[in-house]
Amino acid sequence: MINDLLCNEKCNIRQALAQIDRNEKGVVFIVDDNDMLNGVVTDGDIRRALLDNATLETTLGVIKKDDFVYAPISANKNTILQLLNNDIKIIPLVNEKMQVVDYSENKRLSRLPIAEPCLNGKELDYVVDAVSSTWISSTGKYILEFEDKFAKYCGVQYGVATSNGTTALHLALVTLGIGPGDEVIVPDITFAATINAVLYTGATPVIVDIEEESWCIDPAEIEKALSPRTKAIIPVHIYGQPCDMESIMKIAHDNNLYVIEDCAEAHGAEYKGKKVGSFGDIACFSFFGNKVITTGEGGMCITDNEEYARQMKLYRDHGMSKERKYYHEVIGFNYRMTNIQAAIGVAQLEKIDEILKNRQKLEDLYREKLKDVKGIFLQKNDIPNRKKITWLVTVYASTVDMKVQCFKYMNQENIDIRPFFVPLSQMEIYKKYTFSNTISCKIAELGFNLPTTYRMYESDVMRVVNILNNTL
């Protein structure tokens, strides 16, 4: 994106206008052949130059002003704020070689959110198309396209789009016949929707501990928690990290259990070169606004089993017979996604590789900058066979006190950080289902998420890292 703000001094006004049109910032930073900053041209400067006899072919070197404002990348927030005003709304940030590596503007100095959806692809075009077609409920071409393409992306045959990730989980459980008297094993660290979906069915959740390394459900604990009533396991690929699917599938196979993968935080992650979501009987995804790709609200069940796919569609669509209108075969639900949401989903899916790559780059930057910060550790990313993706960049402090201090200072600096999920076993309403929770409680106390949004640049990462550094 920083490239959208740069123009070589030999470019002409026409090219600069095209660049301004792209970056939507009203400005280009002028660089020489060695990429060194040597001027700034605003759309106002161009307007004045044109009125003053310049043409679209005039080169920028002729019209650029030499007195321009910039700051070193290491400059702190207050220094930059003093440079910004009503006339100068955006300034380039340079490295020691005077090359532009980033920029700063008031908007970016203000609040840094934990996550933001990235909607700069075809989302709006497809939504307009869906609305123009008048197919705005749950029939329409985008639904089928999104289901098909997302399932294929995961290496699975069938997709069943749902209203959100929670309904996807419930739909999967109902379809597999899970109900009262059954036990379903879930990890202690997850978003509450995982256990809630089990409780909706009347089955009994069994909460087990996580692995210290991966923070995912521990297969050894699953084995210990098995009972004659165990019917299913819901491994959750937490914070983008794949579970140990080989061990989990073996336990499931040996004990005749269903596996429902909760992939809400791990779109595109891989275990032994296969995408998560392609291991279990059914896998569930969420497309909430803070997930890797979003449809606003939305979810999907994917499966290779044609019969499960058919059943899930039946339950999702009021249990109504496909052959006989208003004849209901089962007590179903209305868990459908709208064509408008699916339109956003199709556009998001077109860019999923790019989105994941950008998230990865951001995490890499955090890793590099945090490597010398004592007392802060990042989530592991080098566990053999597991290729995690970046959902939220997740770290842990060495002591609880450090974590508390980090929250205090981040808050003062208007930076949105989030604590780890509260272990299910620590909540009044769930704790009676606990089987084991030693490691989960230890990790959750120390862990937190750092801002992970596509609009972050090196300076934003440095802002966060500097605060962590100063705090510790």
Ligand SMILES: *Cc1c(COP(=O)(O)O)cnc(C)c1O
């Ligand atoms: C987000 C999330 C869900 C629920 O998804 P919704 O679309 O918000 O209903 C379920 N499980 C996990 C692990 C999640 O992170």
